[in-house]
Amino acid sequence: MSKKERAPIRMCVGCRERKKKEELVRFTRGPAKGPEDFLYLSEKRSLPGRGFYLCPTLKCFRMAQKKKQVGRILGSHGSPISVETMLAR
Template sequence: MKKRKIPMRMCVGCREAKPKKELIRIVRNPEGEIHIDKKGKAPGRGAYICFDINCLEKAIKHKLLERALDVNIDPQIYDTLKSELMEEHES
């Protein structure tokens, strides 16, 4: 039986390539809103990040998410992403 190819994506924080299912997709939809895409199918420009809060903090510090999503991000959106990341990590 042939092995299935596992899609790999790179975390914007730590720059490690990991299986897509081990990462969270943050998406900028066509209206310019930024949110976490839980199913990985939302339309728009996406960036992937680990479930590790340190990766998110590194991405915030160096503005890596802004660069990947090609948009300026308000600090309150980062706070929302942190809280959603913590909820995702707990579940």
């Protein structure tokens, strides 16, 4: 019997669907330099630090913002991180 290779599965914080890691976009928290946390798009999905995965759709970005998931996951108690801020970085 041959072993099947399993792809890593991650959950989108917006829609809460489980998908293959390659299908999602990962954001990582960087050092805070003010009231907001800096988010970095982890293109290779390998940046260290606190992070989360989202589907690459505006719908999931908005759902994550509405549910305040990003602040909860990153542990930020300051002002909420807006979708526009996330997309600008």
